[in-house]
Amino acid sequence: METTVTYLRRGLSAESLKIKNSWALWLSVLAPLSVVGMTFLVFFFRGDRILKPGADPWFHWVGNNFMATSQLLLPMFLALVTALVNGIEHNSYGWKQLYAAPVPKWTVFVNKYLLLLWLTLVSFVTFWAGLLAAGYLLGFLKPEFGFQHYQHVAHISIGAFRIFLASLFILTLQFCISFQFRNIAVSIGSGIMFVLAFLIGSSWEHIGYYPYSWPFFAANTSTSKEAHLFVPQMWYSLGCSAALLVLGTWYSSKRVRQ
Amino acid sequence: MKHLIQTQDLRYRYGSREILTGLHLNIPKGSIYGFLGPNGAGKTTTIRLLLGLLKPSGGSIQLFGKELGRNRVEVLRQIGALIEVPSLYRHLSGRDNLEVLRRLLGVDKKRVEIVLEIVRLQQDAHRPVKHYSLGMCQRLGIALALLSDPELLILDEPTNGLDPSGIREMRELLIDLNQEHGKTIFLSSHLLSEIEKTVTHLSILHQGRLSFEGSVQELRQKTLPARVLEVEVDNVLSANEVLLLQGYEVEALPGNRLRVSVPVKEAVGHLNRLLVNHGITVSGLVYAQQSLEEVFLSMTQQELPANSILTQTSPLCLV
Known part of the structure; x- marks a missing residue:
């Protein structure tokens, strides 16, 4: 007799094979590396103008990477990767086969979500590892910047963890949009629109309640030296994400797939 | 089960x-x-x-x-x-x-x-x-x-x-x-x-x-039609004329063949004798079969609603 865990384990195993040779897998690794790589080049060639002599260079290095990622690149990445993963199913007319399989209907939605959660986690781990490796490489190649004199592994790890939690709701929302709409332009277009809305309204006093600002608030916390582990936006993200996931799972199991 | x-x-x-x-x-x-x-x-x-x-x-x-x-x-x-x-x-x-x-x-x-x-x-x-x-x-x-x-x-x-x-x-x-x-x-x-x-x-x-x-x-x-024969003869024109004169329903087919409706099974022998007596050589005489495709089509063709038939026939009446 199959249990829920068996259905999820099998489903996740099947889903992970679907992204073999696909852009979704490459994007999860290359997107964070490209952010770190670009910042590395800027620091390598222009570090002497950015960094103050004798100051901790990691502060600027992490701040530059975290801010660019949390405000713009992370939401865009989530919109793109969810569209690509669900697009594989839309393009292969695979939904009907999945819903006609002898598995509970709700597992189709949850398995796909778990795969995207895993891909996002891979992306964050790559980003974290790249950030540290590139920082130490700068310390080796440009000893005058002073990267080699400081250790911030714990601080950077907590910072990445904060951004990850704060971005969960964006992941869930973009996942639901791309699950529902076959047209890839809808999910990517909505992602761009939501990010632009944040950039335009970033000086608004209530912007902290807007989901696409939550990774920015989480990243901003990491730039201050004395901060709590959790910021309110991380709780908002966790709570809203869980609620939307339950709603999406219920809706997907009732929905008719034409 | x-x-x-x-x-x-x-x-x-x-x-x-x-x-x-x-x-x-x-x-x-x-x-x-x-x-x-x-x-x-x-x-x-x-x-x-x-x-x-x-x-x-x-x-x-x-x-x-x-x-x-x-x-x-x-x-x-x-x-x-x-x-x-x-x-x-x-x-x-x-x-x-x-x-x-x-x-x-x-x-x-x-x-x-x-x-x-x-x-x-x-x-x-x-x-x-x-x-x-x-x-x-x-x-x-x-x-x-x-x-x-x-x-x-x-x-x-x-x-x-x-x-x-x-x-x-x-x-x-x-x-x-x-x-x-x-x-x-x-x-x-x-x-x-x-x-x-x-x-x-x-x-x-x-x-x-x-x-x-x-x-x-x-x-x-x-769905087989009751009695439809396919007759193969040497002279289609003569055979057609002879059968029409005797009141049969005849349809010409390609390849020296005619499709003839007969009222009862016994009429097939009569039809054969009739053609032979008129000097026509009968080289084939078989019951025709309606193809399954025709059967399928006859069962699934759209029936025209009564009012659409009226609208089709009315202009013809005026002419």
Whole structure:
């Protein structure tokens, strides 16, 4: 007799094979590396103008990477990767086969979500590892910047963890949009629109309640030296994400797939 | 269990449109059951209902003697399905496509090679599906349906888009699956000619309900014209004149042949003697058979509503 865990384990195993040779897998690794790589080049060639002599260079290095990622690149990445993963199913007319399989209907939605959660986690781990490796490489190649004199592994790890939690709701929302709409332009277009809305309204006093600002608030916390582990936006993200996931799972199991 | 699929008064409504208006289906175990109907008759809707992809507006569906709604996962374990276009991941190889479903269903790894052999795709299993022909895609779709070794296969238009040799290959494969592997097969088609050599039973769906259910032989017997002869003669013109003078209904056919309606069987001898006595050589005399395709068309042609006939005839009356 199959249990829920068996259905999820099998489903996740099947889903992970679907992204073999696909852009979704490459994007999860290359997107964070490209952010770190670009910042590395800027620091390598222009570090002497950015960094103050004798100051901790990691502060600027992490701040530059975290801010660019949390405000713009992370939401865009989530919109793109969810569209690509669900697009594989839309393009292969695979939904009907999945819903006609002898598995509970709700597992189709949850398995796909778990795969995207895993891909996002891979992306964050790559980003974290790249950030540290590139920082130490700068310390080796440009000893005058002073990267080699400081250790911030714990601080950077907590910072990445904060951004990850704060971005969960964006992941869930973009996942639901791309699950529902076959047209890839809808999910990517909505992602761009939501990010632009944040950039335009970033000086608004209530912007902290807007989901696409939550990774920015989480990243901003990491730039201050004395901060709590959790910021309110991380709780908002966790709570809203869980609620939307339950709603999406219920809706997907009732929905008719034409 | 005599019937693997049974539906009672199955109904489905899409918006204000009635797609199925009371469908009674009985698919015997061990049969190859052809489900025929013109495009838009409701075949795919019926298949989606049988697989639990749609919820019926009324009636009941029993699969393997169990109510589908309450035992969905349990009954689907015994069913393999191909719904319209096969669901294939084109960036993956044929073998990987099977592996995806194998992992989802938790089936033994050996089954992948077994089904590849059944559908004769071992040689091409490593190639990406985007390089497959349509026939190969259809065969891979059937391999996916066979993966869990189900007792019942539900195939929606499996010959759709195939060339004559592909249709023949598919026919051989289905007969092999039925006779050698003991599968009961329920397949839909809009072309009788494609499946009449394959099926043991068939039904014809027209305007949301069945207009026929039985064997191919029963369909043929049910609709054969009473007495129509095809007569082959040396002089068509003379024969035509002689028969018309005697009051027969005659229609000229290509190749020195005439189609003649006779009121009773005994009239055939009289007709033969009549032609011979007028010096006409009769080289062939057979009962004509209405093709199954004609039968199918006669059962599924749209009947014009009374008011549309009036609008067609009125201008003619004025002229």
